[in-house]
Amino acid sequence: ELKVEQNPLFLSMQEGKNYTIYCNYSTTSDRLYWYRQDPGKSLESLFVLLSNGAVKQEGRLMASLDTKARLSTLHITAAVHDLSATYFCAVTYNNNDMRFGAGTRLTVKP
Amino acid sequence: GAVVSQHPSRVICKSGTSVKIECRSLDFQATTMFWYRQFPKQSLMLMATSNEGSKATYEQGVEKDKFLINHASLTLSTLTVTSAHPEDSSFYICSASPRVPVGLFGQGTRLTVV
Numbered sequence: 001e002l003k004v005e006q007n008p009l010f011l012s013m014q015e016g017k018n019y020t021i022y023c024n025y026s027t028t029s030d031r032l033y034w035y036r037q038d039p040g041k042s043l044e045s046l047f048v049l050l051s052n053g054a055v056k057q058e059g060r061l062m063a064s065l066d067t068k069a070r071l072s073t074l075h076i077t078a079a080v081h082d083l084s085a086t087y088f089c090a091v092t093y094n095n096n097d098m099r100f101g102a103g104t105r106l107t108v109k110p
Numbered sequence: 111g112a113v114v115s116q117h118p119s120r121v122i123c124k125s126g127t128s129v130k131i132e133c134r135s136l137d138f139q140a141t142t143m144f145w146y147r148q149f150p151k152q153s154l155m156l157m158a159t160s161n162e163g164s165k166a167t168y169e170q171g172v173e174k175d176k177f178l179i180n181h182a183s184l185t186l187s188t189l190t191v192t193s194a195h196p197e198d199s200s201f202y203i204c205s206a207s208p209r210v211p212v213g214l215f216g217q218g219t220r221l222t223v224v
Contacts, residue, residue, distance in 0.1 A: 033213050042116075042203055042218040043154075088153065090213070098144065098205065098213060100154045 002027050006089055006101030013079045013108050021074040021104045023089035032072045033090045033098070034063050043088065046074075079108045112138045112208040116216025123194055123223055131189045131219045133204030139184035140206035145177075148201040148218075157202075160187040194223040 003026040013019055023032070031050055035043040047056045049065035049072060056063050060083065062075045072089055089101045113136040123129050133143055141162045146154040158179055159167040166179035176198075178190040187206075191198055204216045 031213075035213075035215075040220070043215040045213060045215075048213065090154075092213070099156065102153045105151075 002029070002091065002093055002099050004089060004091055004099050004101040006104055008104060009102055011104055011106045013076070013106065015080055015108055015110055016078050018078065019076050021076070021087055021089075021106075023072040023074070023101050025070050025072075025091045025099075027070075027093065028067075029070075029091035029093050031092045032065055033092075034061075034072070034074050035088045035090065037086045037088060037103070046087075076106075079106075081108050081110060084108045112136065112214060114204060114206050114214040114216045116204050116219055118219060119217055120220045121222070123221070125195055125223055126193055128190055128192045129194055129221060131191075131202055131204075131221075133187045133189070133206070133216050135185045135206045135208070135214075138206075138208035140187075140208075141184060143181060143187040143204055143206040145179065145187075145189050146203045146205065148203060150201075154203060157189075162187075191221065194221070196223045199223045 005024045007022050033048050034046040037043050047063040052067040054065045060077045065072045084107050086103045086105045088103045090098045092098045115134045117132045143160040145157045147157050148154045156169050157172045160179045160181040162181045168174050181187040199222050201218050201220050203218045
């Protein structure tokens with residue numbers, strides 16, 4: 001059974017600081033995704049990582065994938081308040097169904 | 111561009127009634143769609159995989175007779191919560207993927223059963 005573990009579950013940061021969210025998964029996966037969810041809203045796609053060594057960046061967020069270690073990271077650079085949200089990683093395997101990590105609730109304080 | 115549209119966004123119903131939620135793929139065809147359930151402050155849990163023209167595949171512990179899924183066309187899947195009870199109150203989200211592996215999600219439906 002595919003398991004996706006995400007940590008930390010809660011993250012409180014000061015504005016301007018850097019931090020990394022980790023996502024481990026238990027079996028070979030087709031693709032790895034990072035999503036953002038604001039309270040009461042659905043999921044917003046941030047990144048899709050397809051291959052080992054893939055790195056994608058958008059603004060203050062950068063995601064990477066190490067398929068050998070079955071690990072993806074989401075790095076936050078110089079955090080700002082607008083980044084406060086819950087971030088989920090998810091992996092797909094077999095017939096495209098998607099399994100989610102528990103989510104990281106990020107709060108960026110001024 | 112490709113979008114997954116879900117309707118309604120919010121619904122309040124009385125215990126014992128049934129509620130239908132629609133999930134449509136716009137600008138692409140989806141032979142497979144997925145239904146998720148999310149309780150407050152928790153992650154998304156896959157309920158079932160909806161396959162166009164065939165029966166849905168349900169995850170372990172999900173009642174097939176309770177959560178009826180119909181995927182009658184390549185652009186529409188519906189989830190009907192039958193004989194709803196307060197414990198069915200949750201956020202239901204559908205997803206589908208166009209050829210580009212983006213993993214698109216609907217806006218979600220917040221169901222409240224009173």
